[in-house]
Amino acid sequence: MPPLLPPQVDDYLTGLAGIGLQDVVLDEMEARAREHGFPIVGRAVGRHLELQARAIGARRVMELGSGYGYSAYWFARAVGEDGEVICTDGDAGNAALAEGYLRRAGVWDRVDYHVGDALTSFAEVDGEFDVVYCDIDKDGYPDAWAAARERIRVGGLFVCDNTLWHGRVAGVPQERSSPARDAVTPDIVAMTRAVAEDQRYLSSLVPLRDGVLVALRVEA
Template sequence: MSMLHTDDVNEILTLMNPGDDPVLECMEDQANREEFPTVGHEVGAFFRLCARLMDAESVFEFGSRFGYSAYWMAPAIGPAGRIVLTEVDEEELDQARTYFEQGGYADRAVFERGDALEIVDRYDGPFDLVHLDHENERYLAGFETVREKVSQGGMIVADNVLHSGDAMSPADLRAVLDGPHSPEEGSSLAGIAEYYTHVIDDPEFETSVVPVGEGIFVSVRTEA
């Protein structure tokens, strides 16, 4: 569910986007029952499109919950590809595994339980697409941990950057950009703002804000 469009636009986007996969529908039903929204069709379809455009073969996700966003990418990486899902909650990860099995994508997925920032250390990469969707206040740590493992032309996508529990306001962002004030330390907004100010000036990545879902930062690796 996007906070960035009117209800009508949201409905049109949902109707127009692909996703007639019964497994995705089950996942959406579960999210609705639990009142914990997924990234939604709009962002899911965007991820799949990105994966297809770059012929992605290797994906790493920080924070997978029951696998909705990862599942959207699974068809695009092909049978020889690999998507690593990470999740601290065992039950959520088990559900992700079940959904991937139901959809026929389990053979291209690795399910890792634990802290994504530690798990990623065990992988050499290269990753074509990385999704940051764990604790907002640790996005920058996630970016720094994985950056050297991202292939040239590959991307790191950070989710919930315009709305994460609370909406990011222009005043919040100005306070960070102009200093010395900043959002409450340790808050989601502080994490997002810290992430933005860091990656926007990173000479090895080109970063843009894409206003889909709850807003994503897309950082493409331009230099090895």
């Protein structure tokens, strides 16, 4: 499936995101994604996640859908030694991989990884968050927003990946049909619109990679 941006632009953004960051662990995580066709956010979005978290002084991040820890790598850099990144994934194998990678990267001590349904795990963790990051199965996006919107502090962020969905949300024709992807497009649209309509949040959909929705809570 072709990227929304021209490949040259994609490569340019990725190259910029890599300046000043040389980490063999990150390289290995990206190589695994290429080898196994595993969906990670990529380096340009990863840098953006770290930037957003650092900008609000985030110390507590909840990830809904963590895979083998690629996005957690960036959030863990942002929260610092005293911070916490709570990860969720239904696959114990991904949790084990995440521990291996993030331990070698020197940030595992700030990660708390829960194996199981993301929203169930979220409900079992108390307190407010500086950032809630959503990257679960797309039909769960509306429920993820409903669960997250009351638990983000004023000045905190709701961030969600895949909110352009290869252009499907705007009716862009696809080179290959995918009934499964088409079926969940209304869920992504419904969640994105619900965020935009919540007057307590100021939101913007950034057209990086497959679209990153960022919403800042401005009112209690």
